Amino acid sequence: MNNNDRLIRLRYALDMKETDMIEMFKLGGMKVTKEEVKKMLVTPERNDEDEIINSDEFMEIKNPALIAFLNGLITFKRGKKDTDKNEPQKAEASLKNSLSINNEMLKKVKIALKLTSEDILDIFYDVDVDISKSELSALLRKEGHRNYKVCLDRYARNFLKGLALRYR
Template sequence: MTNNDVFRRLRYALNLNNQAVVEAFRLSGMKMGQADITSLVKKEDEEGFRECGDEVLQAFLDGLIALKRGKREGADDKAAPSSEQLTNNDILKKIRIALSLKEDEMLAIFKLASFPVSKSELSAVFRAKEHENYKPCGDQMLRNFLKGLTMKYRESVQH
């Protein structure tokens, strides 16, 4: 999945308007305006499309955490950009933190998307990369989690 896909789907699933998205970016220390947001949600072949890089998606996710849970005590306004590439595991972890999701809630979200995941599979995704039981989160797993989130938070959506 591209970062633009993740951004679009997450924004839709959580029903975030442009104002909320701008606020999330502000909380992460990144200045983004309405026009910037509009260009991020456009499809690749549309005029004005802007690619959502790792730094931008990470700033949005960090801002979403601050928006949903409040800022951490003593946290900098500007999130330190990571030198590593943003992985699906990182994205899933940040969504989990932002929405304060417990393991059973995450499993239920996967089940909503008809993509059952076991407890051990889920915990493997959240392990450190160096851990012997670490498992990379594939695009299919992330896509189905976002689909389940959409079904959970936008109940009027029928699939």
Template sequence: MNNNDIVRRIRYAYDIKDADMIKIFGLGGLEITKARYREIMTQQAKDTPRDEKLSRHELEQFMNGLIITQRGVKLAVDGQPMAPNYSMNQDNQINNVVFKKLKIAMQYTSE
């Protein structure tokens, strides 16, 4: 599965509108245009590299933006906003990090 497939599936699973998707990317720190958004949302061929249209870092920015839309900005003890966590360092970590961040965003518990 390509990185943009993950974003596409989340978009359709939670029925998020295109304008809201662009806002989610922005909240995560990635300002994108409508043209760039359309490029991300187009399906890649199976034999293309995983991060051809969307890098690991951009995928994680989207996931962080999704958390912010659902839960708000995480604050430190002193009340200042905390910097988002970036933990996708290798391709084999992507699925685990995506599930972890979806769980945080949607306030799922492991019970």
């Protein structure tokens, strides 16, 4: 599953409009146009050699762009974070491992929608995925923690499917 798939599924699950998505990117610190968002939401056609056909109609989303969108989603849903003016701004840590994007998505959607761990377990239960509390806790840990576990595409796909069932 690539970042475009994640964005398409998240958009469907939460029933987002393109104008709201543009605003979310803006809140996350990235300026995009409506045409760029449309290109991000296209599933590319591929030939037999797995090369993208019609590359001018498709725009690949890199990890920093998806993280910017997810940060904007948090701000869009919950409002601007109240910070102390004397407190220094923390820089957004980059991913150490490109596989960790599913973990980041899971954490940021959890924050944006004010989901509890029980809510996430219920979402997984709705799509017939058995996951224990400790396994979910490992998926939500910070990368580098000794109990951290990479969130596989299977979990991300089923989480987004469960969100669609819950919010549509």
